[in-house]
Amino acid sequence: MADTASDTASGISADIASAWTALGGDPALLSRVTTVERPDALAARLPVRQLARACAGACALAAAELAARRAGLAEVPGVRVDDGAVATAFHSERHLRVDGRAPVAFAPLSRFWRTADGWVRTHANYPHHRARLLGALGLSEDASADQAAARLAERPALEVEEAVHGAGGLAVALRTPKEWAATEQAAEVAARPLVEHARLDSAHARVLAPLGPAAPPLLPAAGLRVLDLTRVLAGPVATRTLALLGADVLRVDAPWLPELPDQHADTGFGKRSAALDLRTDRGTFEELLASADVVVTGYRPGALDAFGLSPRALAERRPGVVVAQVSAWGAYGPWGGRRGFDSLVQVATGIAVTEGSAEAPGALPAQALDHGTGYLLAAAVLRALTEQSYDGGGRSVRLALARTAHWLTDGIRPTPATGAPYRGPDTWLAETDGPLGRLRHALPPVSFADGPGDWAAAPVPWGSSPARWW
Template sequence: MTAIKDAWEVLGGRPGLVSRVSAVVRRDVLDARLPVRELARACVGACALAAAELGARRAGLAQVPAVTVDDGAVATAFHSERLIQVDGRAPVAFAPLSRFWRTADGWVRTHANYPHHRARLLAALGLPADASAEQVAGRLAERSALEAEEAVQDAGGLAVALRTPREWRAHPQAAEVAARPLVERAVLDTAPARVLPPVDRAAAPLLPAAGLRVLDLTRVLAGPVATRTLALLGADVLRVDAPWLPELPDLHADTGFGKRSATLDLAAGRDTLEELLSTADVVVTGYRPGALDRFGLAPRALAERHPGLVMAQVSAWGGYGPWAGRRGFDSLVQVATGIAVIEGAADRPGALPAQALDHGTGYLLAAAVLRALTEQSYDGGSRLVRLALTRTAHWLTTGIRPAPAGGAPYPGPDAWLAGTDSPLGRLRHARPSVSFTGGPTTWTRPPVPWGSDPAGWR
């Protein structure tokens, strides 16, 4: 339980509340050389405790409800995007050009799941739009890994050279990441205390975020996991995407539970955006740091116009250091930070058993939002919380100790899968892993087609 205590401490929670958390330990889940099981358990446990704490605050309970973290449920949830099925069809995983490639001196990993990232990768390599994987392999084999990384990144694409843990520690971005807390928290002003309407303590289930409006400006994967969790807990979550950037269908299905989905051109629709912000309680962003500032979404600018907001930001590399403006995904962070070498070798890179940086950071982000809401109810203030996949990677590689082996057997994910009818078709999906006494066990609504809702609150 040490990792849960550490996560809860950095979230600002009262230490004594950790005693309300118990774990069902299972062996053979999220097996890796790094303590992925302990990371996953800690992130989900801290999130569930933050939810239980807010629920107790709103329901006037004398004691925070007990939290149970089951490794089986957590492992299943951490594979949710791999387990989702629509009408029996298995999900599409990584695109053909999203993979490791040999370079003249090592390895590079690319990410080209989205069409615009694929186009930028090919343009950086001087290849036509219909280029084959063999052509990409040929071009990358001619360059060093660092040359390929820089060329693709400069073109707005995604590629990262494989680094050993020592090489990453020597990088200036690593020093910036290590100098910051796992969860950055700030109070931006002296807005009055948030008045949270009470929830009926006899109501079932207890929904800590009931009645709260969450504007979801995130994309795969950590941000949508966070907002999916807030939707589970009762929040009215409206995800807004640019009309020209559709989400990948299977990822949209997996992370869309409990949410509505709208499209909006933030530049042309500034009035609509301001209407949404004027009555929002929480704004969650998952784009590169600073990418949304031109739309008035910088935290301090937001707090000046709409005091009392909780603003939550998640990024790949962090909003600081030489890589602050870079695009990134979980798979690329694993490659840059040496995790791919730890889980494989320098001459044959590996990967974590799940996109644990994404999922873990997503649950921590939701926990940070819930804790900010609880703190606001006492002390007020517009609040900012920030997380980065690289900081979670730093915690995984240097801050978490592996727990002793053992525990109950893991029977596989089936016990934690459910079937739900939806406008997208019949879904097989992971059940929620966030669990506390009296809390919700599923979402109130299934995912809807991308962009099918109006850009407005209910």
């Protein structure tokens, strides 16, 4: 596809600057970023394209900064952010093909439903979430979608939300932006920074070897060991990005919670995948932790604390570690312990009404809260490592989909754009052969001079790797 867009200096991009400031970055480095705007990419009523570009661009700049630090470069490599690459990557789970087969979409019980007084949206892609949803509705596990619809139509939306939550399932009532803003959780979310940072200790982690003068690509995360305790999309996108940048990423899941196959394939590039029961094999986990540089968690707040996996507890056993956490609603407020997904956050925060209406709710053109938060989480890890290289010390970073949603709805000012059209994803798609078959996949949107253009390895089958470092 011919590219007639001209590069634009990102020093005038308020959105990339805002993300970079939230990450604690040096404003002077923004001059190293250029952008290619494509106004019709990720078209929406809300400024989704601007959010997506800002998240990917800030991540690329964080990667370039760390690369320069480790390679002893006099100047941070230039970063180029193309709206076409970003839009394609933000649809990565839709563009995936496995031996030509399209991915499995949302399950039949993951959708909007009419209630007695409005709408709810449910998430039941996983068998255990489906069972809890049907149980909360007083239905058997083999109940049909029509039976669920009839039961939901009899009850108020907020009543359904609380009943399903109480059963451990996922259902959220549709709210307008004004209704969400009036909740205590919205106030808690708005009061927090986009990226939360904290020091964990003053210890020095394992010193990473300088990047030598070898031929490109520059891999700023080379030699890093990343313990990936995430599920679904935002966390796996972050760790997939760290794998792109050279990290040894080992994803660890409970044996009884297998990932959805297509989702695993999409977010598994560059990683290995192990199954480990923390209840019976803590010794193996502690061996992994003992030499991990980064731990990334994506479970609901508090869910892993019983296993000693809070940031402070991890730092006590592995001084100098960087701990990154992502959740749906934030680790605070009355919804702090709730499960959640991108689609549900859109419904609760009023985005679904803005993109549609109260009578016909809509959705963002991509799971932009998941993808955007994932790239910001990876950027926060990279920035923490850069800071650590100067003064040592363990660090924690924390993000939430609801806080990213607040930035989208209340923090980004829509601006008119000029540039080349987005004529589709083909330019930013590639095919790779691997253990799962021939995969068509989106190329990474994180791009800087002499950096990697694709992952070094295809995804492996879920749980097929030994629980040990290379």
